[in-house]
Amino acid sequence: MPTIQDVAKRAGVAPITVSRVLNHTGYIREETRQKVEAAIAELGYVPNSLARGLRIKQTKTIGLVLTDITNPFFTILARGVEDVASQAGFNVFLCNTDESESKQMGYLTALLQKRVDGILMVPAGSTTVPVDLIRDHGAEVVVIDRRLPTSQVDVIRCESIDSSYRLVSHLLELGHVRITILTGPRGVSTAEDRLSGYKAALVDAGVEIDDALIHYGRFTQESGYEMAQKAMRYLPMPTAMFTANNFIAIGAVKAVQEAGLQIPEDISIVTFDDLPNSLVINPFFTAIRQPSYEMGHSAAELLLARLSGGEMGPYREIILPTEFLVRASSAAPPTSKSQFTRKRATR
Amino acid sequence: MPTIQDVAKRAGVAPITVSRVLNHTGYIREETRQKVEAAIAELGYVPNSLARGLRIKQTKTIGLVLTDITNPFFTILARGVEDVASQAGFNVFLCNTDESESKQMGYLTALLQKRVDGILMVPAGSTTVPVDLIRDHGAEVVVIDRRLPTSQVDVIRCESIDSSYRLVSHLLELGHVRITILTGPRGVSTAEDRLSGYKAALVDAGVEIDDALIHYGRFTQESGYEMAQKAMRYLPMPTAMFTANNFIAIGAVKAVQEAGLQIPEDISIVTFDDLPNSLVINPFFTAIRQPSYEMGHSAAELLLARLSGGEMGPYREIILPTEFLVRASSAAPPTSKSQFTRKRATR
């Protein structure tokens, strides 16, 4: 592995001259530059970023800490991050926490050891500990998708409360009263906010809140399946479900279908998070779509802006707009006479 | 930012002693260890991996070079990689090449500069240049999903030719004769092999190969859409389509639906690559499923095994089995009398 020394020797110059050519810094005579570049090419020299990073204290590297890259919402968000980062010459470390704060802590320390310049994170848990930790080690941080109990961070997210309010109001307008919510983990802002929106919509409509209709779980298909089963055992059965993310929605649909019920004839489903166009042939869910690519894109841009050092003013909370999509998964509730439709071919 | 020196001073020992505690190497008196650990905790010391990597010449970092993380096949594969890597204390750089060899080259040099220990790649292009480059810089490499024109690399992939043969034979058995193939880019082994399997099945069935039924494109939904439109303009219209990946299949379905045709009544579709269970409610495609998680998992394990240095013998090509799933997107061709079914509600 040739070093800058080898290149220097071959070009008949000092190492620092090679460094200057590499980094386009200082003055170099054209002729010298060419000698150096020739030597670099001949040796197949590739600079050592570790040594460079050690010296200049920045690595052109960021960490992306997600809960699960498997969810298309995060996949596409990650793509947004990666596009911006690579454009700016940064590389991205990918980390999946599965909502575990201890996994998250493990990744954060690993990233800090590797001296990433900054971290983009969808925080597991609801403390500011991770943010403080990152800052203590001189790295920048931008929070994505979720709130944290402090205004001293940059955050890129969508409005969960209002959007949920709209989704549930839509159900209420259709005539639903017994609406169950299948949400994410306690303490996670998106899970809690979506519940708040649900409650607010019911309260404003004069519908009493029944705690037995509220289900906390995880943001996974399995959890959605289990929560839906539990929800359907509660009588009189809810006529509508509000699921707090796409995976929960899919799990819920499976449970409903297994129970021999039709959507939307027997049960309506509305959900937070759409499935991407690229993956779905005939969109089915009445849903709130979050602009996941833009979220990743903006978050990465904000982080890079902070890293580039100029004074940027106070921390920002950027709330991106959501889109409300009414589709086939929601309809008026069944009349009490014909509570369930006859079993037909499921769609 | 405290360094190992600061910790040493505080604990009243030499830096190397701290190093030994950190790395669990050599002998340390319990009492000394505790003093050191206390100092580490008090200072909030986090080791500098750059310095360490510079010294020991390994970084516990790997690169994952994919064509597009947005495709669930790769997403899930990436998750398999990440799980194995993080388990072993490695971090993963994520890179999307979009099938561009120049982007790929950019990522590879960046990864080599950052002195990754190894690289997992789904190669864009069909030369061994990237592999040689990586090796020249002392990193290991494992190729995923695609063949390269050399036996001197580890490869983890599935059989494309045989699997395609099965898919097309299935169509032939149903009675289809005019079968079009919508495949990926020229020169990409998966695109070419899937075409080879298609041709072999036709030849064995005594069906003449019509070059006008062969469409090369990209592995994207847009390309699938365009290819399908072109395919449907060729008369007599094909009664079946074989799409070379999941995105192409989805694009093709959209084109078919837009043309007012029914699947499978008017046109059958069979495809390489299933969509993950977690994303699909009612699986629809007759498809070849590749075990994407396992591919990522095995590839990462193989790479880490090579990195751990023990003699491992020659390069290996590991071919993982595929699964053949017959579902609703394929059926017998329409009879010539009633070439097209009447337009009904699309599914």
Added chain:
DNA sequence: CTGTTAGCGCCTTCAT
């Protein structure tokens, strides 16, 4: 069981 010395490859500083 612990410490000293030296150097990994690069760039900052100060000279020339």
Added chain:
DNA sequence: ATGAAGGCGCTAACAG
């Protein structure tokens, strides 16, 4: 426009 010396933070090799 170019170079020499020194150090970023860590650990290998060798002492003791």
